[in-house]
Amino acid sequence: MKLGCIGDDFTGSSDLANMLAKGGMRVVQYTGIPSGPAEDGVEAGVVSLxxxxxxxxxxxxxxxxALDWLEAQGCTQFFFKYCSTFDSTKEGNIGPVIDALLERLGTDRCIVCPAFPATGxxxxxxxxxxxxTLLSQSGMEDHPLTPMTDPDIRRWVGYQTQHEVGHVAAPTVFDGSDAIEAAIRTEAEAGRSVIVVDAIRDADLHEIGRAALDLKLVTGGSGVALGLPANFLGEGERKAPADTWRGxxxxAAIIAGSASRMTRAQVARYAQDHPAMEITADAVMAGEVTxxxxxRFALEADGIALLYSSADPDTVRAAQERYGREEVAGRLEGFFAETARKLTEGGVTRLVTAGGETSGAVVEGLGLTALEIGPEIAPGVPALRAEGRDPVLALKSGNFGDEDFFAKALDILGGRT
Structure with a gap:
C-alpha cells in the first residue's frame, strides 16, 4: 500500500476513495480499523472512522x-480527510488530530486544503x-453539531491546533507546484507547521498535489486528492477504474438524516411523487415510532420509500434544547441503524443514505467492513458495494448532489446509467 488515508466520516471517505480510484489507483474503503492486513495489490487504503x-x-x-495500521501496510504518505466545509467546533477535533498525526509522523509541516471546486x-x-457565498452564510452556520460561523480557515484551525498557522495564498498557487512547494517550505522554516493552501480550480488542486510529493502528511477535503495519484503511479501505471460494477x-429504500439545505430540497423533491415518512426527533425520543x-412502512409502500428526519434548523435547535444535542443525535443515529438492519432483513438490496452521521450509523449498523468503489453518482458521491455481500449503497454528504439526487442514485445502484 502506498497512500494511507484516514477519513473522519463514512460519506467523506467514500468521496475520497472515489477521487483516488478515478486517478487510477486501486482503492479499498475500510469501515473502521481493519483487524488484519490489507489484501495484495491495494495502492490506497481509506480507513473510515x-x-x-x-x-x-x-x-x-x-x-x-488508524495511522498505526496504515503504517504497518507500508504506506509512505498519509492523508487526513475531513469535510470540504471544515465541519468542526472551536475545540476541534480537526486541529487536535492534525497535531497528533504531525507528532507521531515526526514531521514539521502539513497542508490544510478543504477546497473542492467541483462541489462549489x-x-x-x-x-x-x-x-x-462565504461559508458562514451558506447554511453551515446552522449545522446542528458543527455550526461554522467563521469562514476564515486560518483563524478557525488556529483555535484548534497548538501549532502556528501558515498560508499559501492564491497568487502563489497560480504560479504552479514549484512555487507552492517553496512557499510551504518557507512557512515551515518560519515555524508555521499547519499551512492553509488556497485553491479555486481543479488545476490548482493538481499543482498542490505535485507540490505535496515529499510531504508525509496531507490534510483536506477529497478535492486535494485529485493531484495525488500521479505522485505514486509511474508512466503507464495509471488505469481507469475497472469496469466491474454490478448494479x-x-x-430499495432511502434514509435521510441530514438537515442541510440541499438534503431538505432533495427530500421535498422526492416526496412530491413517492411515499415518504417523516421521523421527528420528538417521536423518536418519546418512543412513538420504532x-x-x-x-414496515418502506417495505410495504407502493414505490421506493423515503424515511427522513431532515428538519429545518429552528426545529432541530428546539429538539436539541429539549433533550440535549448529543442525546438527540445518538438516538436518531441508533434509530436509523436499526431501521437499516430491518430493511435489509426484509429484502432491501439498494440503500441510499444522506448525511455523514446517518450514513456512518447505517454502515456500522449493517456491520459492513469494506466497500468496493463503483461509478460516480454526483461529484463526491460514488456508488458502493459491500465486499462480498449485499447491499449496494450511496452514502451522501448533506450538501452534495442536486435536487434529483435520490432518483439518480437509485438508477445507478440498479445498474442503469
Missing part, C-alpha cells in the same frame, strides 16, 4: 490507531466559500 463530532481525545485515539467549495485568501435492481414501524 465515525469521528467527526466526537470528543477530540477520542478522535485522536482512533486516528492514531473554494478557498481564497484563507476564506472558505460555498459557491459564491442490483432489487428492492425502527420496525419505519421499516
Amino acid at each position: 465515525k469521528s467527526r463530532t466526537i470528543a477530540p481525545d477520542k478522535a485522536v485515539e482512533l486516528s492514531l490507531k 467549495r473554494s478557498l481564497y485568501q484563507g476564506h472558505l466559500f460555498v459557491n459564491d 442490483d435492481d432489487g428492492p 425502527p420496525e414501524e419505519a421499516a
Whole structure:
C-alpha cells in the first residue's frame, strides 16, 4: 500500500476513495480499523472512522490507531480527510488530530486544503466559500453539531491546533507546484507547521498535489486528492477504474438524516411523487415510532420509500434544547441503524443514505467492513458495494448532489446509467 488515508466520516471517505480510484489507483474503503492486513495489490487504503463530532481525545485515539495500521501496510504518505466545509467546533477535533498525526509522523509541516471546486467549495485568501457565498452564510452556520460561523480557515484551525498557522495564498498557487512547494517550505522554516493552501480550480488542486510529493502528511477535503495519484503511479501505471460494477435492481429504500439545505430540497423533491415518512426527533425520543414501524412502512409502500428526519434548523435547535444535542443525535443515529438492519432483513438490496452521521450509523449498523468503489453518482458521491455481500449503497454528504439526487442514485445502484 502506498497512500494511507484516514477519513473522519463514512460519506467523506467514500468521496475520497472515489477521487483516488478515478486517478487510477486501486482503492479499498475500510469501515473502521481493519483487524488484519490489507489484501495484495491495494495502492490506497481509506480507513473510515465515525469521528467527526466526537470528543477530540477520542478522535485522536482512533486516528492514531488508524495511522498505526496504515503504517504497518507500508504506506509512505498519509492523508487526513475531513469535510470540504471544515465541519468542526472551536475545540476541534480537526486541529487536535492534525497535531497528533504531525507528532507521531515526526514531521514539521502539513497542508490544510478543504477546497473542492467541483462541489462549489473554494478557498481564497484563507476564506472558505460555498459557491459564491462565504461559508458562514451558506447554511453551515446552522449545522446542528458543527455550526461554522467563521469562514476564515486560518483563524478557525488556529483555535484548534497548538501549532502556528501558515498560508499559501492564491497568487502563489497560480504560479504552479514549484512555487507552492517553496512557499510551504518557507512557512515551515518560519515555524508555521499547519499551512492553509488556497485553491479555486481543479488545476490548482493538481499543482498542490505535485507540490505535496515529499510531504508525509496531507490534510483536506477529497478535492486535494485529485493531484495525488500521479505522485505514486509511474508512466503507464495509471488505469481507469475497472469496469466491474454490478448494479442490483432489487428492492430499495432511502434514509435521510441530514438537515442541510440541499438534503431538505432533495427530500421535498422526492416526496412530491413517492411515499415518504417523516421521523421527528420528538417521536423518536418519546418512543412513538420504532425502527420496525419505519421499516414496515418502506417495505410495504407502493414505490421506493423515503424515511427522513431532515428538519429545518429552528426545529432541530428546539429538539436539541429539549433533550440535549448529543442525546438527540445518538438516538436518531441508533434509530436509523436499526431501521437499516430491518430493511435489509426484509429484502432491501439498494440503500441510499444522506448525511455523514446517518450514513456512518447505517454502515456500522449493517456491520459492513469494506466497500468496493463503483461509478460516480454526483461529484463526491460514488456508488458502493459491500465486499462480498449485499447491499449496494450511496452514502451522501448533506450538501452534495442536486435536487434529483435520490432518483439518480437509485438508477445507478440498479445498474442503469
